[in-house]
Amino acid sequence: MRQETLSEYTCEASERPPRVYGFGHAVVVELHGDIDLVAFSGSAPLLDAVAAGPEALVIVDLTQVDFLDCSGLSLLMRIRRRVTARGGHLRLVCTQPMMLRMLRVTRLTTLLKPAPTLSAALVDEPEPPENPEPPENKET
Template sequence: MRQRSAPFTRHLRVHRDRGHTVLEFRGEIDIAAEAEIAPHLDRETGRPGARVVIDLSRVEFFDCSGLRLLFRARSRMLAHDGELHLVCAHALTLRMLRITGLAPLLPPRPTLDAVLGRPGAASGPL
């Protein structure tokens, strides 16, 4: 069951889906978006045992600011024994994740259902 837990902002929508908090990044993820997203990301990834999905399916542009957000989320989730999953199917963003070495650390899935849908479909906890 989907429940909205935060209002829409220009670059982020936060909602609950199947026991996970989904941070749906939107539009151009650059330094301005990073400043908007970071407080929400910190709140959601700072809870012990949190189950979080970062969904990049609605992202049009993704630069090093977006990478910083992903590395930040991963570090915080590791520190708090949480689960972090990534949804991404955009070829250029996937390439950036591979080049920077983030893809093996946070394996991207093509859809939210691939992460949350069927038992065993998720990549597992960090």
């Protein structure tokens, strides 16, 4: 899915709308500015369209984001749910210490898998099983 295809979903609330482009075998959504309640309502249609797309890996690039609040986390989790529901994977590119701290405190680092660069986000780690089988009880 490319920017031209998604032009009808452009975010109007931001001076710099999200940018969508291909990178390797993934589609990247580059967000800018503040990701808050206003950005949520403006960006959700675009991100929903990307999440519904054919690419198996969706990368959300937060390196140009200045502020991320709970609405922003909710938006990221919404996109993750939609991408994983169709069998895809979501990765983040995030280097800002405060955002990484927020992801750690909310225990979302294992779900959102922040990476320091786009190239690092392309590395596809195997997903842990949803319901791993409990280890067998071995009586000695």
